[in-house]
Amino acid sequence: MRLLFRQRLFSWFDSYDIYDEAGNTVYTVEGKLAWGHCLHILNAAGDHIGTVREQVLTFLPKFELYVQDQYVGCIQKEFTFFTPKFDIDCNGWRVEGDFLEWDYRVTEACGAQVASIHKELLHWTDTYVIDVADPGSALCVLMLVLAIDAEKCSRN
Incomplete structure (x- = not known):
């Protein structure tokens, strides 16, 4: 399954x-006002199905993942010098990135590979291709991509 992930151009949050590959909206993600990133994932019908919530006051960035309101795990950036790695519960x-x-x-x-994520260049906003x-x-997998993108945005 291939998903095309595109940040909206003009948005405060x-x-x-x-x-999907046919251009149909599968999910939408809405940022909410909160300390740290709080992203709500909606299905094509507009129903809330997941949340990615950043934990503040941690040494390294950490995000909690929820399906509906049920905690399913977290992702935290590991301390590395060259290639980014994330500890996933x-x-x-396991997630590893290139330099x-x-x-x-x-x-x-x-x-075994679960997914590959590739950032497309030369776009006005963050755009990723996700092969699951x-x-x-x-x-x-989408929640992991959202957490990684939010972590990168926090650094910039």
């Missing part, structure tokens, strides 16, 4: 549209 996954922080791989503990091996994992 973080807001994104996520499309969600499904036993420029444009491409990421999400893998299971056994090394199992469509049932798409929401959790």
Whole structure:
């Protein structure tokens, strides 16, 4: 399954549209006013299905992930010098990025690929292509991408 992740151009808060390959809106993401990033994920019908919430006052950036209102895990940036890595307490996954922080791989503990994330260049806003091996994992992978993008935005 391929998802196209695009930040909206003119928005006061973080807001994104996520499309499938046919150009249909699969998810929308709305940022909410809060200490740190708080992103609500809505399905195509406009129903709230998930939340990514940044924990403030932590040494390294940390985000909690919720499906509906049920806590499913967290993602925290690890201290590294060259390639970005994230510690994930969600499904036993691991995320590693390249030096420029444009491409990421999400893998299971056994090394099987869950998803690949590629940042497209030459766009006015952040735009990612997300390839997910199992469509049932798409929401959790999307939450990881949102957390990684929010962490990068906080640094800039």
